[in-house]
Amino acid sequence: MDxxxxxxxxxxxxxxxxxxxxxxxxxxxLDLLLHLARNQKVDLARISVLALAEQYLAFIERVRRMRLExxxxxxxxxAWLAYLKSRLLIPKQQGDEEPTGEEMAALLQFRLKRxxxxxxxxxxxxxxxxxxxxxxxxxxPEPIVIEKRSAYSxxxxxxxxxxxxxxxxxxxxxxxxxxxxxxxxxxxxxxxVRMVGRLSDWTALDSFLLxxxxxxxxxxxxxxxxFAATLELVREGALEIRQQEPFAPIYMRLGPKSVxxxxxxx
Amino acid sequence: MNExxxxxxxxxxxxxxxxxxxxxxxxxxxxxxxxxxxxLVFASAAPVSSKALAERLPDGVDVRAVMEELxxxxxxxxxxxxxxxxxxxxxxxxxxxxxxxxxxxxxKKLSRAALEMLAVIAYHQPVTRAEIxxxxxxxxxxxxxxxxxxTGWVKMRGRRRTPGRPVTYGTTLEFLDHFGLxxxxxLPGLDxxxxxxxxxxxxxxxxxxxxxxxxxxxxADDEDPLTDIDLEELGLLTPRVEDD
Amino acid sequence: MNExxxxxxxxxxxxxxxxxxxxxxxxxxxxxxxxxxxxLVFASAAPVSSKALAERLPDGVDVRAVMEELxxxxxxxxxxxxxxxxxxxxxxxxxxxxxxxxxxxxxKKLSRAALEMLAVIAYHQPVTRAEIxxxxxxxxxxxxxxxxxxTGWVKMRGRRRTPGRPVTYGTTLEFLDHFGLxxxxxLPGLDxxxxxxxxxxxxxxxxxxxxxxxxxxxxADDEDPLTDIDLEELGLLTPRVEDD
Numbered sequence: 001m002d003x004x005x006x007x008x009x010x011x012x013x014x015x016x017x018x019x020x021x022x023x024x025x026x027x028x029x030l031d032l033l034l035h036l037a038r039n040q041k042v043d044l045a046r047i048s049v050l051a052l053a054e055q056y057l058a059f060i061e062r063v064r065r066m067r068l069e070x071x072x073x074x075x076x077x078x079a080w081l082a083y084l085k086s087r088l089l090i091p092k093q094q095g096d097e098e099p100t101g102e103e104m105a106a107l108l109q110f111r112l113k114r115x116x117x118x119x120x121x122x123x124x125x126x127x128x129x130x131x132x133x134x135x136x137x138x139x140x141p142e143p144i145v146i147e148k149r150s151a152y153s154x155x156x157x158x159x160x161x162x163x164x165x166x167x168x169x170x171x172x173x174x175x176x177x178x179x180x181x182x183x184x185x186x187x188x189x190x191x192x193v194r195m196v197g198r199l200s201d202w203t204a205l206d207s208f209l210l211x212x213x214x215x216x217x218x219x220x221x222x223x224x225x226x227f228a229a230t231l232e233l234v235r236e237g238a239l240e241i242r243q244q245e246p247f248a249p250i251y252m253r254l255g256p257k258s259v260x261x262x263x264x265x266x
Numbered sequence: 267m268n269e270x271x272x273x274x275x276x277x278x279x280x281x282x283x284x285x286x287x288x289x290x291x292x293x294x295x296x297x298x299x300x301x302x303x304x305x306l307v308f309a310s311a312a313p314v315s316s317k318a319l320a321e322r323l324p325d326g327v328d329v330r331a332v333m334e335e336l337x338x339x340x341x342x343x344x345x346x347x348x349x350x351x352x353x354x355x356x357x358x359x360x361x362x363x364x365x366x367x368x369x370x371x372x373x374k375k376l377s378r379a380a381l382e383m384l385a386v387i388a389y390h391q392p393v394t395r396a397e398i399x400x401x402x403x404x405x406x407x408x409x410x411x412x413x414x415x416x417t418g419w420v421k422m423r424g425r426r427r428t429p430g431r432p433v434t435y436g437t438t439l440e441f442l443d444h445f446g447l448x449x450x451x452x453l454p455g456l457d458x459x460x461x462x463x464x465x466x467x468x469x470x471x472x473x474x475x476x477x478x479x480x481x482x483x484x485x486a487d488d489e490d491p492l493t494d495i496d497l498e499e500l501g502l503l504t505p506r507v508e509d510d
Numbered sequence: 511m512n513e514x515x516x517x518x519x520x521x522x523x524x525x526x527x528x529x530x531x532x533x534x535x536x537x538x539x540x541x542x543x544x545x546x547x548x549x550l551v552f553a554s555a556a557p558v559s560s561k562a563l564a565e566r567l568p569d570g571v572d573v574r575a576v577m578e579e580l581x582x583x584x585x586x587x588x589x590x591x592x593x594x595x596x597x598x599x600x601x602x603x604x605x606x607x608x609x610x611x612x613x614x615x616x617x618k619k620l621s622r623a624a625l626e627m628l629a630v631i632a633y634h635q636p637v638t639r640a641e642i643x644x645x646x647x648x649x650x651x652x653x654x655x656x657x658x659x660x661t662g663w664v665k666m667r668g669r670r671r672t673p674g675r676p677v678t679y680g681t682t683l684e685f686l687d688h689f690g691l692x693x694x695x696x697l698p699g700l701d702x703x704x705x706x707x708x709x710x711x712x713x714x715x716x717x718x719x720x721x722x723x724x725x726x727x728x729x730a731d732d733e734d735p736l737t738d739i740d741l742e743e744l745g746l747l748t749p750r751v752e753d754d
Contacts, residue, residue, distance in 0.1 A: 027379055030403025073404065110469040114401060117455075117464045122385035124454040131444045134363030136553035138356060141311035142602055142610055152661045154620045154628075156422060156689045157415045160698065162622065163629030164708040170647050171717050194399045304588030305606045322609060344548030358549040365546055365566060366553060395705045412707030422706075425696050433702045 029077035029195060032056070034112050034119075044113050049105035050088050053081040060212070072213065076191045079208035084108070086208075098202050098251070107196065185226035186233055188213060202242060204249040206230075292331075299327040303354075304336055313353030313443055350443045351450075360446070376417075380410050384419065388441065388453060389465055392423045392434035397467060411435075419444060536575075543571040544580055547598075557597035620661075624654050628663060632685065632697060633720055636667050636678035636730050655679075663688060668733040669740060677744065678733055680726060694722035 026032045036055050037047045060078040063070050088101035099107075129135045188209050206226065214222035230252065233239035242251045302323055307314050320329045333354055337347040340356070348357050358366055376384065383406070386398050399406055414420040419441035425431040437450070447453065456465075463470030546567055551558050564573045577598055581591045584600075592601050602610060620628065627650065630642050643650050658664040663685035669675040681694070691697065700719040703709040729735060 027382070027402065028404025077403075107469050110463075111401075111403065113462075114464045115403065117459055117462075118385045118389065118401065119382055121389055121453070121455060121459070122381045125385060125388070125445055126381060128445045128447075128454070129360040129363060131357070131446065134366070135360055135446060136358045136366055136549075137311040138308065138600075139553045139555040140599065142309035152618050152620055152663075154625060154688075155418075156691070157418075158620075158625055159629050159632070159689060160422075160703065160706075160708055162625040163633060164703050166626045166629070166646055167717075167719070168710055168713070170645070171714055191405075194396070194405065195403045301586075301588035301603065302606060302609055305602045305609055306588075308589040308600065309602050309610060342545075344545030344550075345552045356552065358553050359545065362546060362549045365549065395702075406705065406707075408711065409707045411705070415706065421690070422698060424692055425698075431695070433696075433698045433706070 029056075029074045030111060030115055032059075032074070033077070033108075034115055037112055044109060044116060047109070049108055050085065052108075053085045053088075056081050057085070072188070073191055073195065075212040076188050076209065077195050079188075079205060079212040080192065080196050082211065083203070083205055083208045098204065111196070185209065185229040188226070189233070189239075202251040202253050204251050206250050206252070295324060296327065296332065299323045299332050300336055303329070303332050307336075307347065307354045308356050310355070313350045313355040313439065315353045317352075319354070348446070349448045351439055351448070353439060353443075355443065357446075376413070377410070379407060380413055383410055384414055384437075387414070387420055387435050388437050388450070389456065389459065390467075391436035391450075392426070393436075394426055394432040394434055396432060398435070400467075539568060540571065540576065543567045543576050547573070547576050548580055551591070551598050552600060554599075557594055557599040559597045561596075563598070620657075621654070623648075623651070624657055627654055628658055628661075628681075631658070631664055631679050632681050632694070633722060635680035635694075635722060635726070636670070636733055637680075638670055638676040638678055640676060642679070666736055666744070667727075668729050668735050671732045671734055675734070677736075677740075678730075683726075686726075693724070694726050695724060697722055 026035065033052065033056060036059075037044055037052055040047050040051065057078055060070070060074065084101060084104045087098070087104055131137065185206070192205075210219060210222055210226065213226075227250075230239060230241055230250070234241055234255070237255045240253055240255045243249075303319055306319060306322055316329050316333070319333070320327075323329060323332070333347070333349070337349070340347045344359050344362060345356050346359050348355055382402060383398060386401050387393055390397065390401065395406060395411065411420075415422075417440075419438055420435055421438050423434045423436040426434050441447075442449065450456075459465050547563055550563060550566055560573050560577070563577070564571075567573060567576070577591070577593070581593070584591045588603050588606055589600050590603050592599055626646060627642060630645050631637055634641065634645060637645075639650055639655065655664075659666075663682055664679055665682050667678045667680040670678050685691075686693065698706065699721065700709070700713075700717070703719065704711050704713070723730070
């Protein structure tokens, strides 16, 4: 994927922020969000989640208008943010079991904060006095035989590498590159869990997912296939779904079994 | 051997007597145990476990006391005795790195992704791949985890006793040794991160605002009500350095 | 740092001051040069020449004086600084050489073939030699299997109840111990191997990785235990009759 956000067009209004984003340089949608959040020039705790969501969605819109392919991760995040935006803007209904917009926004802030913390931690680690760079061991060690119990040594990593590589060699390699057609709801959900954590409460995400995961002409087929995937997940116990009335939004939440677990069923 | 001994009176003249004194009256056996431990650890490039030392030193010697005294002896020297998770090693003093790094072999550089994953594993261990991905919000790219395993800093620890039995990852002794950490508790900022709830898999309850909006129209505003949380109070507002 | 300093007066209290004193009033620069020389010699893979030290130490430092003082410092320690033909090196004190094992067990790395076979046995146990060969697609040399038995990580488990009654192989407790596994089922499965980047994510759909048995010692349904006669037959037990 090349530069996806190179907005140097002459028609760009002066008020529009100049954003040159190279998706290749980002470690996924959360990373991109963190970058956008930093551009708000405030601490993460003080960012406007709504503004952040809108910025992200605007970014996705532009990319789509440029008819560039975007990894599903980015699209699923867009769907979630669109949903978040709607939750923030629409007043909470009576008897609504869905998480509030505030809860969702807090969750996003938590995840961004946590990612940022890890990034800072990595930087601090790297800048420590490191063995072999700043600090050195005995250059001419003398042999002492203290802990060498067995005459042979190998690590678990050695063992696993040996196993994997030989089995791989032997496996007849008529490898086909998997075709990625319309994303199934199951795949989308796995990505979603990765990006935004567990959906513990009833969530009406599907319309948003469809909007972002399929181009308009594919929408009908995508609806059909994702609905089928939903039913499959319900059967496996990974998902529960609910619909108030015909044509009402379909609500869902994670079932008693995890997606991975359900996926491992024979 | 020591011709200037009389001029510099505190240089140990008589080994047995002076050492006995030096070890706080612990006696010759203790002093000798120190020499032995010193020799064993000094000889080895890799950290030597307290257990291994105990096996080699005379019976009844307090290994920990021996090592702590040795550590003090070397505290201000050009070579220091360091502890790495109940293992001991001599390492050149950190402040002399300017002197050492000149003609050293170029270290393999980890990518930003690999480094970030290493940090996630270090701070969140034992952690599964799915959890790493959840924290980073991105699928693990092929080879990143593999690369970390290859460095020897990361290992498969075991399997989580949950459905699916996912493999858990953690850091190794070499990791601590490489980054100059005595133990995992010494990871920089660990306590603050823990206190802020940033090392928990779930969002801590005090992270969200419990107050429901009184006026629904207030939500239409561009400002998110969440910005009003005083996260500073929770210790989340550590000043950060803009690094890119 | 050193709280008992006042009791034991010759322990270096304040680095700068004490070192200056210790070095016979030669000053901080001299003390620092000592630290630098100490670190350089310690980290060097070969004895360091006085000339090389002179190049690294601050200008105007009397290298010879520095090294002689260091040699004195270490004279009664477990490690000594020795001069060999105007080169300097640390060596374990001669009287402690008994600590350094004479009859070293040579640490041997397992060959690639042995490692592969070991892995197959671990994952596919109980497995016969023919099956190992089928999985690996290469003939197994007798030596490799013998070597694995010698490591103590692999054992003969029993005999398969099929024509020819081939011997089945499996791993031992020492195997788990050496590789830091709690149980055999801790060996990562297909998804985990893929996830860690060790296995290509695009393996044929019929490709599978077996789940090793929960109890490594329990015989499979089609396995018979090894008897003394079996062991004799396999040349592992010297026949009772011929005892000359």
